[in-house]
Amino acid sequence: MTGSAFKGETGLRRIFNALRYSLAGLTAAYRHEAAFRQEAWLALVLIPAALFMPAGGLGKALMVASVLLVLMVELLNSAIEAVVDRVSLEHHELAKRAKDIGSAAVFVSLANVPVVWALVLVG
Numbered sequence: 001m002t003g004s005a006f007k008g009e010t011g012l013r014r015i016f017n018a019l020r021y022s023l024a025g026l027t028a029a030y031r032h033e034a035a036f037r038q039e040a041w042l043a044l045v046l047i048p049a050a051l052f053m054p055a056g057g058l059g060k061a062l063m064v065a066s067v068l069l070v071l072m073v074e075l076l077n078s079a080i081e082a083v084v085d086r087v088s089l090e091h092h093e094l095a096k097r098a099k100d101i102g103s104a105a106v107f108v109s110l111a112n113v114p115v116v117w118a119l120v121l122v123g
Contacts, residue, residue, distance in 0.1 A: 025075070033078045035106070036071070043067050046113070059120040066109075066116040073109040077102035 009017055029036040050063035080102045084095045 029075055029078055033074070036074050036078060039070050039074050043071060050117075053121060055120050062116055063120055066113045070106070070109045070113060073105050077106050 030040060046067045047064050050060050050067070053060065053063065055063065081099055084098050088095065
């Protein structure tokens with residue numbers, strides 16, 4: 001069985017294309033998604049702050065990872081919303097469920113940040 005016709009590149013060219021697509025995705029998310037913009041700005045504050053906190057290397061890594069997790073989940077949520085909207089703008093219970101579950105994932109990732117930071121800094 002052969003792979004997808006859309007995955008014809010190999011080696012360094014494939015890596016370069018993947019990087020280009022990833023940067024295009026980040027740009028699109030920043031340009032079109034207000035929540036991603038807000039979370040990106042929050043990350044620009046929290047990540048350097050984490051590096052200056054009185055925690056060991058592992059604690060700092062956990063703090064930074066908790067913030068980056070929010071951005072990752074927001075990107076996935078935005079992708080889900082874009083696909084759902086592309087399929088149909090009609091109200092459908094499954095479309096609503098998909099969007100609500102994606103939103104819940106973002107909420108959980110956001111709630112995770114203060115929990116991780118508190119456990120690292122206090123616990």
